[in-house]
Amino acid sequence: MPTTAIATDTPRYAKTIEVSKRIRWDIDRDVIRERTFDLTHTFLPDGLSLADELGFLSPAEHRFLSQVQGRTYANMFGLVERFIGAKMLEVSRDHWLGDQTALEAIVRFTDEELKHQELFRRIERLVAAGMPPGYRFDVSPNDVAAFVLGKSTWAVLALTCHIELFSQAHYRASIAGAEGLSPLFKDVFLFHWREESQHAIIDELEWEREDARLVSDAERDAAVDDLIALVGGVDGILQAQAAADAAYFLDITGATRDDERVEAVHATLLKAYRWQYIVSGTLEPRFQALLGGLVSAAQMARIQAALAPLAYAVPARAEAVRAMSAAVH
Numbered sequence: 268m269p270t271t272a273i274a275t276d277t278p279r280y281a282k283t284i285e286v287s288k289r290i291r292w293d294i295d296r297d298v299i300r301e302r303t304f305d306l307t308h309t310f311l312p313d314g315l316s317l318a319d320e321l322g323f324l325s326p327a328e329h330r331f332l333s334q335v336q337g338r339t340y341a342n343m344f345g346l347v348e349r350f351i352g353a354k355m356l357e358v359s360r361d362h363w364l365g366d367q368t369a370l371e372a373i374v375r376f377t378d379e380e381l382k383h384q385e386l387f388r389r390i391e392r393l394v395a396a397g398m399p400p401g402y403r404f405d406v407s408p409n410d411v412a413a414f415v416l417g418k419s420t421w422a423v424l425a426l427t428c429h430i431e432l433f434s435q436a437h438y439r440a441s442i443a444g445a446e447g448l449s450p451l452f453k454d455v456f457l458f459h460w461r462e463e464s465q466h467a468i469i470d471e472l473e474w475e476r477e478d479a480r481l482v483s484d485a486e487r488d489a490a491v492d493d494l495i496a497l498v499g500g501v502d503g504i505l506q507a508q509a510a511a512d513a514a515y516f517l518d519i520t521g522a523t524r525d526d527e528r529v530e531a532v533h534a535t536l537l538k539a540y541r542w543q544y545i546v547s548g549t550l551e552p553r554f555q556a557l558l559g560g561l562v563s564a565a566q567m568a569r570i571q572a573a574l575a576p577l578a579y580a581v582p583a584r585a586e587a588v589r590a591m592s593a594a595v596h
Contacts, residue, residue, distance in 0.1 A: 273479050275365070276472055280372040283465040287375045290461045294386050298458050299393075302451045306330075306397050310337025310452045312445035313582075314590065315437060317539040320583050321531060328520050332532075335402070335512050336539065337452055338394045342404045343508075343544065344459070345387030347430055350412035351466075352380035354423050357416075358473050369472075376469050379462045390455060399519050403511045406504055414500055421477050422493035426501075428470035428557065431463050433548030440590040471557060478561045491566045495573045498545060502577065505544055509537040541580035549574060550581075550592045 292298065304310075309330050313319040316336045318329050355377050362370035395402070415423055438460040442453060481487045513533040517523045522532070548554055559567060 273361075273476050275362070275369050275476070277366055277368050279468060279472060280366070280369040283372045283468050284368065284375060286465050287372075287379070287462070292458050292461070294382065294389060298386065298454055299389065299451070304394055304397050304449055304451055306334065308449035308452070309333045309445070309447050310449055311340055312441050312448060314441035314445075314584075315340070315539070315543050317535055317542065317582055320538075321535055323528060323531075331520065332516055334394075334398065335516050336536070337449075338391070338398065338402060339404060339508055339512055339540075340543070341387045341390045341394070341455065342406075344434070345384050345391070346406055346408050346411060348380045348384050348387075349408035350415040350423070351427050351430070352377045352384070353412055353416060354420070354427065355380070355469075355473075358420065358424075358477070361476070372469055373473075376466050379466070383459060383462070386455065386459070393451075401518060402515050404508065405511070406508065411500075411504070415497060418493040418497055419490045421474070421481065421487075421490035422497055424470060424474040424477055425490075425494050425558065426497045428467065428474050429548040429551075429554055430544075431467040431470055432551045432554045433544075434463050435460060435467060436547060436551050437543070440593070467553075474557070475561070484563075487562065487566065491562060491569060495570060498573060501544060502541065505540040506537060509533070509540045512536055538580045541577050542582065545574070546577055546580045552592065 295301075307330075311333045313333075316333050318324065318332045318336075321329075321332070324332065355373050359370055359373040359377075362373065391404075415426070438456050442448065442456050445453070478487075481490065510533065513529075513536045516536075517529055517532055522528045558570070562570070
């Protein structure tokens with residue numbers, strides 16, 4: 268079993284425990300509160316959905332596209348939290364017979380991730396009750412988790428930190444101040460943000476601890492290769508889901524025979540999903556600083572080269588990019 272030879276920043280773990288106790292929330296009592304989704308409201312704002320880039324949409328179509336994307340947004344978080352919880356349980360082994368404050372912080376983290384998974388399952392059922400049939404989210408959380416957890420711990424923690432930091436940036440830069448958003452949808456991500464803000468701190472601590480175990484350039488090169496492979500895997504999921512969501516949207520709105528619109532909807536959804544789940548996180552200053560402090564210039568260049576084909580996926584409105592990049596916590 269691993270020892271406690273690597274230093275532990277006990278006060279930072281302790282702070283996450285203190286905050287976790289103070290902000291603890293319940294799905295029914297605090298979030299859902301016997302509400303349902305009102306489909307006269309927008310779900311995902313334009314700064315994330317990029318729906319405003321499809322100028323031919325009617326107001327009703329614009330709103331419906333935000334709802335399709337918002338539904339997938341919730342499902343994607345439920346998906347990734349399956350492997351995040353499993354990985355954090357695994358890394359907790361290092362603290363079993365060591366720093367019990369760090370252990371408690373990670374146990375709380377995993378308990379909250381399990382709650383988040385249940386929240387997003389509940390949200391899917393509520394949304395499905397009101398939206399037209401035909402929506403598909405066929406990605407298996409267990410299959411994705413098996414793929415992700417097959418990579419190095421360094422790479423998995425890097426991806427996890429990236430996800431939980433961009434979730435913070437999304438809420439603060441786009442969701443929190445958006446007008447006309449579904450109150451229930453906004454509350455889901457308000458409460459999610461409150462706990463994820465502590466999870467991101469633990470991600471950072473554990474990623475840095477794991478990085479301290481890498482003793483050679485070859486080990487870090489292999490970890491960087493794994494991170495690049497994970498990003499490629501995420502992009503594969505996004506391509507498939509963007510295609511499924513575009514087909515659903517076009518079928519419901521009756522635009523399947525307009526080739527120009529079909530192409531634009533498909534392209535915009537893929538661009539939006541790449542922006543939401545990959546590119547926005549790479550622009551987040553805290554993530555940039557963390558990654559830059561753990562890899563060499565050559566390794567960073569390899570990561571940037573792998574991301575280059577996705578660099579186009581930013582909002583056409585420059586202020587949306589600036590807001591996301593400035594959403595430091």
